Amino acid sequence: MNLLIIRLIIFAVLFYVGLKLYGMYRQHKLARDEQHGALKRHEGGQMVRCRWCDVHVPETEALRDHEQWFCSSAHRDRYFQEQQDKNGGA
Ligand SMILES: [Zn+2]
Known part of the structure; x- marks a missing residue:
């Protein structure tokens, strides 16, 4: 029974960390896209x-x-x- 709870906690932690990393990745990608878009707009004139x-x-x-x-x-x-x-x- 204890093992199951520990597994659940580990799973929850992994899920939380994964979600955090995904959020950070998305934010990073968005920021990069915006920068790229601004550059493209500037180039296009x-x-x-x-x-x-x-x-x-x-x-x-x-x-x-x-x-x-x-x-x-x-x-x-x-x-x-x-x-x-x-x-x-x-
Ligand atoms: Zn023409």
């Missing part, structure tokens, strides 16, 4: 909108020309082509 197709692209991947943002050089060329056509027609 600001999102800008393509003047031609309205698609949002990261500032680092976008093209900037005449204070306008574009997702690609093709859209930049098309946008300025359209502006030229408008000016020519008026």
